[in-house]
Amino acid sequence: MKYKSVFDIIGPVMVGPSSSHTAGAARIGRAARNLFGKEPTYAEIIFYGSFAKTYKGHGTDVAVVGGLLDYDTANEKIRHAIKIATDKGIKINFHEEDTAVDHPNTVRMKIGNASESMELVGISIGGGKVEITELNGFELHLSGNHPSILIMHNDRFGAIAAVTQVLAKHEINIGRMEVSRKDVGKEALMVIELDQNIEPFIEQELSSSNHILRVSKIVD
Secondary structure: OOOOOHHHHHOOOOOOOOHHHHHHHHHHHHHHHHHHOOOOOEEEEEEEHHHHHHOOOOOHHHHHHHHHOOOOOOOHHHHHHHHHHHHOOOEEEEEEEOOOOOOOEEEEEEEEOOOOEEEEEEEEEEOOEEEEEEEOOEEEEEEOOOOEEEEEEEOOOOHHHHHHHHHHHOOOOEEEEEEEEOOOOOEEEEEEEEOOOOOHHHHHHHHOOOOEEEEEEEOO
16 A cells, blocks of 8 residues: 555544544544444444454554544544444444454444445455445445545436536546446446535535436545
């Protein structure tokens, strides 16, 4: 992995003790919260690899729950996140898995409420940096380091063009984009990293485009 500056190695301003096990976990949890679009009422959190072995000692459990509560890495409330979530009535369950995974710092999160749910896999790659590698069965490569939008859509002619035209109209530049689908004509997913956050009215315009099912975003 290439680092752009010494701060990539030291890690972000954070509640400790570990940039990969604590700050990274908080960012994965917060990404899940952003993508779900609201505070969940339950969360099943499955740790793999190094996360599974050390999550209690390194605060990975409180960090990922803090992220779900929308706390950033420096928020002191992270230390008490599990109690805060419990007091809010959020049901949290932790599990440890010894299944082999591609990265030692891996967490799978199943979150939701009475009407909807979401499943996500994230990895902490060091220095507080993370990647989301799976969302509701779609494989992807999404860092939490740039403003991003994830667009679930029907696999139809013109769906991608409709999205890019809206972004171009509002002078929003695309840094990276990937599209995946489960099968021809079925649900598909656009993952778009942007140079800036989008305003709510642009998000609404994207949501009303042809064949768009849902728009989620991760803000910088």
